[in-house]
Amino acid sequence: MFENYEIPDTGFYLRDTLTVSKDLLGKFLVRKFRSRYAAVKIVETEAYIGGHDPASHAFGRITKRNSVMYGPAGRAYVYFIYGNYFCFNTVCGKEGEGNAVLIRAGEPAAGSDLMKKYRPRPKNELELTNGPSKLCMALNIDLEMNSSDITNPENSVFIADSRKKDKFEIITSKRIGLNKGSDFPYRFFIKDNPYVTRHKFNNVLL
């Protein structure tokens, strides 16, 4: 079904990272399995900027883990955290800058039976994809997809955009789960979408 969708090209990701974060809302994160797709509509994102942003993995020097963030835009940056979980990001901006957008939550759009296979027995429907690592479990995303090109619909993970655009309001807030750099208003989500992670910051309009 996603063959006929628009696929944002590298130019989409080359722009300002905060702009890309907002523009990713409403688009689809698609996971291609052998002959089927699973996909979520992106409803919540966070921007991480290289250099001046102490919360970013690219705050310091280039290391083995963060090197993908410094590479070309339009790639996936997947990392492993807390001994259990994966998070999925899209690399943005010019090569060498070290910018990325974390996909924090999604709304199931296709293949939810497949997602339930990879993430069995969620407490309820929302629990399937309402968190950065829940999303990765449901779509079976792991380090194998690190650095893969998400502008190529032949690959096992890519971003797609419906030709029919939904209208929605975007809310900006502080980012979640950080100790350092938590003051930056770099989190964006679709207003009133039930899959957005619940948090006290959701009521803070910036």
Next chain:
DNA sequence: GACAAGATTAGCT
């Protein structure tokens, strides 16, 4: 080598 911290989640109070 050793050690502390981490862009989270699940489970319990």
Next chain:
DNA sequence: GCTAATCTTGTCT
């Protein structure tokens, strides 16, 4: 709301 689980990564020695 609070906290343990769990292990990779980066930094320091």
